[in-house]
Amino acid sequence: MHAVSDILRRPMLLLFSLLLTGCAGVANQSAEPRTFLRGMLVQNAEGYWFEPCGLTMRHPIALMGEPLEREYARQSLGDGWPVYVEAFGRVSIKGVELTQPLLVGGSLKACDVDLPDIKLWAVAMRGNTVFELRERQIRVHYRDSLRQLGFKRPEGERLGAVRRWQQTMATGGGRSSHQLLMEVEKRDCEGPRGGWYALTLSAEVDGLFYNGCARLGDLQQWRLFTRYRTADTLLTRRLSLQLDPDGNAQLLEDYLNEQPVIEYSGRWQQADSGRLQLWLDSEEAAGSDSKLVFQLDLEGRLKLTHFHPAYGSELELLPSGKPMMEHHELDWWH
Incomplete structure (x- = not known):
């Protein structure tokens, strides 16, 4: 009887082990950086x-x-x-x-279009109307009539594959108002010029309905991460760079000799052709060159484009933080 139980138990243990391995494989795959x-x-x-x-x-x-x-x-x-x-x-x-x-x-x-300061951009067929989801506003541009409405950005609702924003804007001293309901869904959409989009717009403004295609904005910042660091193979010192969405930056420099970590504050800005400019406030860190210019490569690494008296010419920083544009309202692909 015990022998039969052992025979039955082994396939079950093997199956259980395979299930665990499969789950771990899926988890590891989904955890890979994109x-x-x-x-x-x-x-x-x-x-x-x-x-x-x-x-x-x-x-x-x-x-x-x-x-x-x-x-x-x-x-x-x-x-x-x-x-x-x-x-x-x-x-x-x-x-x-x-x-x-x-x-x-x-x-x-199309590579010249970056849509700065716009989180989500959509255009509707009706009236050639553009919808822009920004940091604090939702703007509606009626391009045919050169009219614009600006709604205070509300907290978005997550409804499966749909994101919904709903807002009211009072006008005329409160005697009247504008109503906005905007939904963006992860669903195939064909644009007016034949382009394919992964997002579809449905909106209602003051009782009129609008349909069209949507796309992500702030295209330069989607490639950035909040933190970068030198590779572990660099044994002389360790650099860690933090980039804030508001343009502030912080550089940490550790010489790996049990001395306190040196902190530098600064600011950063994106330039053309995938370059990132960094200014450090400390003259000691900047040396004779107050600006560091990095090239953002295909894998998301920052590579110094010139010789710097403090960091040489081979400095390379690897992404180590979360994506700059990570936001729960725009997470259709997570």
């Missing part, structure tokens, strides 16, 4: 290639999520024709993985 990628998707006889905005190198595509291949075939004008894409993905040894597409469609000029 990167916001934007650039040109190109196909030739060798396969698909990705050319990031602001960078000149071309990278092979190792993995593409739906509907990238379908939409590229629909929008490309032939072999080697570039199509603009935005996606969350990863950079592996094999190449670029575009796992979660956000937008497909457009030319190289």
Whole structure:
């Protein structure tokens, strides 16, 4: 009887072990860092290639999520024709993985559009109306009539794949008001020029209904992280850089000799071509060069672009914090 029990028990233990291993694998996979990628998707006889905005190198595509291949075939004008894409993905040894597409469609000029200070941008067919979700406001632009409404941004509601914002704005000394209901859903949408979007807009303003496509804004900041650090292989000192969304920065310098960590305050700003400028308030840290300029590479690392008297020319900082634009209202892809 005990022998039979042992025989039955072993397959159950094996099955239980496999389930645990599978769950751990899924958890580890979902915990891998992802990167916001934007650039040109190109196909030739060798396969698909990705050319990031602001960078000149071309990278092979190792993995593409739906509907990238379908939409590229629909929008490309032939072999080697570039199509603009935005996606969350990863950079592996094999190449670029575009796992979660956000937008497909457009030319190289699309790389010049950054939508600064706008968290979410949408355009509706009706009246050529634009909706902008900003830090403190939701703005409604009626481009055909050059009219604009600005609602105080309310707390967004999470309803499955839908995000909802609802607000009232009093006018005329409180005698009248404007009403806004805006919903953005993770659902395929085709724009007026044929572009594919991962987000769909539905809105009602003062009793009129609007439908269209939506996209993320602040495109430069989506590639940034809140913290960066030097690699563990650097044994002489450890640098840690913190970037705040408001433009403030803090640099921590540890010489790994049991002495107190040195703290420097400063400010940061993004520049063209994926560059980040950092100014440190301390003259001791800045030396004769008050500004440090970093290049943001495809994998999200910051690389010093010039020689600096305090940090040399090979300084590289790796992402170690959360994404700069991480927000519970815009987490359709988590």
